[in-house]
Structure formats: C-alpha cells, structure tokens
Amino acid sequence: MNNRTFYNEVLTEHNLHPAHKHELENANMTCEGLNPSCGDDIWVHLDVDDNGIIQKGAFEGDGCAISQASADMMFDLIIGKTKEEALRLADLFLKMIKEGHLSDEEMDELEEAASLQDIAHMPARVKCAVLGWHTLKEMLTGETDQANPQPVSTENH
Template sequence: MSDNRAFYNEILTEHNLRPYHKHDLPDANLVLDGVNPSCGDHITLKLKVDDSGIIEDGAFVGDGCAISQASADIMLDMIIGLKKDEAMRLSDIFLRMIKGEATDEEIDELDEAGALKDISHMPARVKCAVLGWHTMDELLK
C-alpha cells in the first residue's frame, strides 16, 4: 500500500469515526433525504443558507457505510462558508473525479475529498461516495 493511500484511508477513517458534522441542525432551512438503495445508506442533509446564498452551517444525520458517512462529512467541511454556486462547482468537480474525468488541478481544489479519488476503481462504492454530494446538488438546485 502506498503512503498516499494510507494517508487517504486515515482521512476517511477519521471522518467516519469522528464526523464533526453528524448531528441535528434544528435551524436548517434546507433539508433533504438522500438514499442509496443498493446498500441501504441513507442520510438527511440539513443546510442553513442565508438570503445571499451563503451556506452558513450544515449537518447530516443517518446511517451508512464508512465511505458514505466520511464523504458527507468531508463535503460539509468544504461547503460551509461558501456560496451555493461555489458548492455546486465543487460538487461538479467531485462527481467528475469519481468518474475519472477531473484534472489534477481540479482534484487539488477538493482538498480532503480527493481522498475518495480511488473509489472510481470500485464501482460498488461509487454510490456511497457520491450520496452526500448528490443530495446537496438536489437541495441547492
């Protein structure tokens, strides 16, 4: 196993064991359930977006495999504080990365979410990795 892959596993393990954003968010004004029927993962994504379109806070609740939980937590780390269109842009890069279509420069922009790059080689796990991102896309559209 390369050092790089061990580092990525560490990021995913950390976000799965200690998800900072996994809690209720009573004052959320955007809430949507995301479900991955193929493995039973489900999350409820809760975002607090202000009038100017800035994501002030976010959280998720639900159950699922390590990848879906870690991916949702990493996503929230990245999008809180951004405008909706910036969050959607990161989501676009993330989804293209998972398909193997993003450039290295784009993947660098994803910071810790780049840890999920190798998921593209594991088709069964792709839906787990994209669950939070797809849910956010639907929520912000």
C-alpha cells in the first residue's frame, strides 16, 4: 500500500471514528488551542496522576478532518506515557511537520501519526495538523511556541 493511500485511510478513520473525542470527567489539566486562520478550536483534556503519567486523555472542539484526526492520533500515543515522554513525542511530531522528515526510528515512535508526514509539504494544512500537539505542549510546559503563536488559555485544576 502506498503512503498516500495509507494517509487517506488513517486520516479518514480517525476523523470519522475518533476514539478520544469526548468530554473527560475528572481531567486535571485542560487547555484550549485555536487556529485563527481557519477557525479550528480544540480543547485538550488530561488526567495526569501524581507520578506524572497520563492516565486518560480526550479532546473536544471543532475543526477540519486533519486537525481532528491528528489530535486523535496524538492521544493514541500519549495515554500511558509520562508527561516527559508525551513532550518528546510532541517534539518529534512537530519536527516531522516542520522539517518534513525524521529518522526511521523516530518515525516508528510516532506510529500512525507518522502517516501525516506529507502535510509538511502542504503549507495551508500545517497549522491544522499541529494544533493539538502545540496545545498539548503548551499545557505541559506552560510555554507558547513563538514560531507558531496561537491564542491558548490553560486551566490546571
């Protein structure tokens, strides 16, 4: 199966049947990400335990197929990981989109999210693909990505 077909199948499946798009009761971290250029709006919710392990995660909001599918793939990767591991995965994903490539080992770490690699060559869709990942990163670090500033409000309970 060629990469384009795999990309389309994965994107469609995560967009039409997102496993992680729902309200998350008892979330202790919540952050909103907004892409003002297209109107995509996402709320990222996490339940992180005292050891810094992401026990549960979900998202809510509206956006294009790419933003919604990318966020769903992100949660597939980060649930069960520490905050530090989740940040590393976010950095890998953002590097893949920004630079258009990663090592084979890094691509393997991203699992299905690696199928979005070609978005690096679609400038109009880059902000869609990275919205959830930037929101996660800002929530976990408290830092705004100055290269891609987006209005984001964070609420930690």
